[in-house]
Amino acid sequence: MVIxxxxxxxxxxxxxNIYLSVPREFDFSHCLRFLNRxxxxxxxxxxxxxxxxxxxxxxxxxxxxxxxxxxxLRILPLNTxxxxxxxxxxxxxxxxxxxxxxxxxxFYEHMEQDPILDxxxxxxxxxxxxxxxxLFEALSWSIIGQQINLTFAYKLKQRLVRTVGEKFHFxxxxxxxxxxxxxxxxxxxxxxxxxxxxxxxAQYLVGIAKAIHADSISKDSLLEMTDDESLxxxxxxxxxxxxxxxYVMMKCLRRTDAYPVxxxxxxxxxxxxxxxxxxxxKAELDAFGRRWHPWQAYATFYxxxxxxx
DNA sequence: ATCCAGGTTCGGG
DNA sequence: CCCGAACATGGA
Numbered sequence: 366m367v368i369x370x371x372x373x374x375x376x377x378x379x380x381x382n383i384y385l386s387v388p389r390e391f392d393f394s395h396c397l398r399f400l401n402r403x404x405x406x407x408x409x410x411x412x413x414x415x416x417x418x419x420x421x422x423x424x425x426x427x428x429x430x431x432x433x434x435x436x437x438l439r440i441l442p443l444n445t446x447x448x449x450x451x452x453x454x455x456x457x458x459x460x461x462x463x464x465x466x467x468x469x470x471x472f473y474e475h476m477e478q479d480p481i482l483d484x485x486x487x488x489x490x491x492x493x494x495x496x497x498x499x500l501f502e503a504l505s506w507s508i509i510g511q512q513i514n515l516t517f518a519y520k521l522k523q524r525l526v527r528t529v530g531e532k533f534h535f536x537x538x539x540x541x542x543x544x545x546x547x548x549x550x551x552x553x554x555x556x557x558x559x560x561x562x563x564x565x566x567a568q569y570l571v572g573i574a575k576a577i578h579a580d581s582i583s584k585d586s587l588l589e590m591t592d593d594e595s596l597x598x599x600x601x602x603x604x605x606x607x608x609x610x611x612y613v614m615m616k617c618l619r620r621t622d623a624y625p626v627x628x629x630x631x632x633x634x635x636x637x638x639x640x641x642x643x644x645x646x647k648a649e650l651d652a653f654g655r656r657w658h659p660w661q662a663y664a665t666f667y668x669x670x671x672x673x674x
Numbered sequence: 675a676t677c678c679a680g681g682t683t684c685g686g687g
Numbered sequence: 688c689c690c691g692a693a694c695a696t697g698g699a
Contacts, residue, residue, distance in 0.1 A: 507680080514679040517697050563694045565683075606682045630680050669680080679697085687690085 371466060376456050383440040383452055385459060390469040392491025393433045395670070399495050402673050405519035407526050407541055408502075417443075419533050419540035420458060422451045426533045428540055431459060438463075444535055464493040464619065472621075472660045479656060481638040485667040494666045496616050500584040501577050502543040503617035504602070507609035508569050509562075524560035549574035569604025576602060584617065592620050615662040624654050624661035634668035 376385040401411035409418040416431040428443045476482035497503040510518040529544040557567035599610035614623035632644045657664040
């Protein structure tokens with residue numbers, strides 16, 4: 366894993382705890398609210414202002430608990446002691462999920478003149494674009510979420526994860542990892558039918574798993590590309606259209622200017638923000654995008670957040 | 675019952 | 688190039 370150099374002096378350990386300093390524009394509660402948006406989520410849990418997540422560092426399963434502790438993020442590995450190398454990897458992961466390397470000040474300044482976004486920026490001050498660091502997981506989730514309601518999407522993901530993903534049992538609870546690309550690459554599209562995946566979704570997932578497993582597409586190579594190049598590369602994958610490509614660029618490649626303009630949630634959020642009964646037109650959406658550039662991804666994410674109950 | 679869900683691909687005009 | 692259909696099911 367590539368370590369962002371600025372991280373190195375941002376954390377220290379005390380016993381088993383890791384303390385990670387956070388930027389000024391950071392609000393853990395807002396982030397948790399997004400992470401906790403579905404009770405059907407099977408890849409992490411939120412309870413009492415604490416986030417729990419299962420990870421695999423090398424061959425080691427690590428269940429972490431993340432919470433605020435006097436202004437820092439406290440990361441506690443619950444089930445095992447970590448080597449310092451594992452600690453470094455773990456910190457990078459958390460860093461990436463919460464986009465801690467991002468300076469949000471320019472984003473907030475940019476949105477000051479925007480009628481919708483300015484109020485959202487004030488309401489959700491410190492909310493970070495919650496990421497999905499694993500490329501295969503991000504691509505898969507975008508495919509699963511296509512064209513179906515989110516509740517059903519979570520159910521499909523749950524069936525895949527609980528059947529194919531690795532399980533770790535801790536204190537009476539089961540925690541799961543998203544299935545590896547290698548594992549899914551060995552499946553046939555038919556295996557998904559019992560889980561109510563459409564035949565095409567199943568095909569796309571297996572095809573993309575194979576592409577990743579064969580290393581014909583990788584996060585590292587995508588990260589080196591420009592926005593346009595990574596977009597074009599993602600679009601070559603069967604099952605990845607414009608919406609999914611931008612979704613993955615937002616959540617995994619961390620492109621602040623990705624813009625899933627076809628997104629229904631985005632349309633609804635804009636509609637609600639204007640107290641309208643009509644959804645925005647394509648031309649209006651493009652105009653919003655131009656206005657939000659180069660923060661289209663963050664604008665979209667804040668709008669998604671505004672839809673949470 | 676009908677319509678819309680975190681869309682994409684494919685075939686036809 | 689643009690447009691409708693199919694995908695599979697749940698919730699309002």
